[in-house]
Amino acid sequence: MAGVNKVILVGNLGQDPEVKHLEGDKVVANVSIATTESYKDRSGNRVDNTEWHDLELWDGLAKIAESYLKKGSKIYVEGKIKTDSWQDEQGNNRKRVRIRVQNMTMLDSRSDNQSGPGNNSTNYANNNSSPQQMPSQTVSEGPADDDDLPF
Amino acid sequence: MAGVNKVILVGNLGQDPEVKHLEGDKVVANVSIATTESYKDRSGNRVDNTEWHDLELWDGLAKIAESYLKKGSKIYVEGKIKTDSWQDEQGNNRKRVRIRVQNMTMLDSRSDNQSGPGNNSTNYANNNSSPQQMPSQTVSEGPADDDDLPF
Amino acid sequence: MAGVNKVILVGNLGQDPEVKHLEGDKVVANVSIATTESYKDRSGNRVDNTEWHDLELWDGLAKIAESYLKKGSKIYVEGKIKTDSWQDEQGNNRKRVRIRVQNMTMLDSRSDNQSGPGNNSTNYANNNSSPQQMPSQTVSEGPADDDDLPF
Amino acid sequence: MAGVNKVILVGNLGQDPEVKHLEGDKVVANVSIATTESYKDRSGNRVDNTEWHDLELWDGLAKIAESYLKKGSKIYVEGKIKTDSWQDEQGNNRKRVRIRVQNMTMLDSRSDNQSGPGNNSTNYANNNSSPQQMPSQTVSEGPADDDDLPF
DNA sequence: TTTT
DNA sequence: TTTT
Secondary structure (H helix, E strand, C coil): CCCEEEEEEEEEECCCCEEEECHHHCEEEEEEEEEEEEEECCCCCEEEEEEEEEEEEECHHHHHHHHHCCCCCEEEEEEEEEEEEEECCCCCEEEEEEEEEEEEEECCCHHHHCCCCCCCCCCCCCCCCCCCCCCCCEEECCCCCHHHCCC | CCCEEEEEEEEEECCCCEEEECHHHCEEEEEEEEEEEEEECCCCCEEEEEEEEEEEEEHHHHHHHHHHCCCCCEEEEEEEEEEEEEECCCCCEEEEEEEEEEEEEECCCHHHHCCCCCCCCCCCCCCCCCCCCCCCCEEECCCCCHHHCCC | CCCEEEEEEEEEECCCCEEEECHHHCEEEEEEEEEEEEEECCCCCEEEEEEEEEEEEEHHHHHHHHHHCCCCCEEEEEEEEEEEEEECCCCCEEEEEEEEEEEEEECCCHHHHCCCCCCCCCCCCCCCCCCCCCCCCEEECCCCCHHHCCC | CCCEEEEEEEEEECCCCEEEECHHHCEEEEEEEEEEEEEECCCCCEEEEEEEEEEEEEHHHHHHHHHHCCCCCEEEEEEEEEEEEEECCCCCEEEEEEEEEEEEEECCCHHHHCCCCCCCCCCCCCCCCCCCCCCCCEEECCCCCHHHCCC
């Protein structure tokens, strides 16, 4: 019955995170990141192979994502593979695979991220006059307490 | 451009491996394994949550799978997430996620596996009068040389 | 400042766990496990290379170790590297590396472990007339609540 | 006999790499990296906990280290724990733990590293008039062929 | 869709 | 579809 289901990724966000605030203080962020592998083929030409991964972050991690991640951000994440299954309108079995993130570390140098919450996306509303510093640390899954915000 | 795409799983095979011998000495094995997570819910009831993963093993690893793995076998694998994308007949974008295995360790105790190649599946043909021992070691990806067989 | 410090091991215990019950309900278990790598050298001879790792488990994990692990048990663990430094009597700087375990999965088949707590070691005292089943699941770090015991 | 011995680290170099060119085209680089964990204690104070790891890179990886890594560089590495044992002059058993690196990904943004080989350390000799670009990719262990250099 |  |  025992099992291990672990994923470790390092890559860059393809878009700003999509964040939904649900009832009961729940928050979920959806993020997609690219992991690129680069190698030489037999002819000696460099080949890039990019894989895209759909990440799902909840609560404290989702808030961090909302405040600090944006298109292009480089992150390390640890999580598990999660498959949703359903039947589509034609009655076909469909599956969708996501990575449920359990742990995240931001890898951008701080200078790339001096903007604070609300400041680091293509949405320039909600400008913060006393910007907070970005966290430079690992953040783990947990309840949506403010204590999960690393500052 | 740099990236990391790593998966680590420990689980049991749901079925015997499906092995195809392709031209040019290539071999591929498809295997699905279950990773089960077990926890207590708020009411204190034990809940099992099983995730199924489609594995793809090539060449040396595929031969090992063919010879030694069967329904129920417990394995540790390391690999990477690989998504195939295509359009179905209705023109919908479809994706299928697999784990390309780069490293495998068999976790069954040797006594559970004393049968040799051809002996450990529901197919009882090809019975081997001097059965080989199962390997108890880690095997990595590589060319389909016989040297990849761990004995 | 951010960092990742992660270790993943699969191996067998070299001895029964050494468990200490400290004041304040704290429990610590020390366990050493062997990870063996097996390969062929240039001459085609099989070579075994064994590495020993000192594990440290706390509280809930320590209790699991005490109840269910014994010499020879095969486990999967996830943890982090931890170095203790001190000066010895000669004034030399000394270091000792341990793995602080954060997650453990027992990999022995249940039939190898039907004995319950107190029953699974070379010490046959403390025989339990209504033996509990061994857990077959992953257990994580946490406080020493009884709820951490997986049954 | 089977085993898994895997370490995953993300951290920054404490010093420039120490590189030795041995006979027979062998190269070894020694590097130490810090992984810092940051958390709030019970009183709500932020606490940093830094762990230092001694890495050992061979051949192709050592050459990459020599050319591109320097004090402060942030890297992702995958490797295995390796313990050397010996007796010191007083006859005490001594051990030293190192991480043998099998895979490395550089995590600094390219702009932080535009200097080429020979240019990125405190040693300014061997200045290269047509500096090469730093690799932004994952590099694995292997023979010391020039083909291992990712450019 | 990222990054270099 | 596994395992316990």
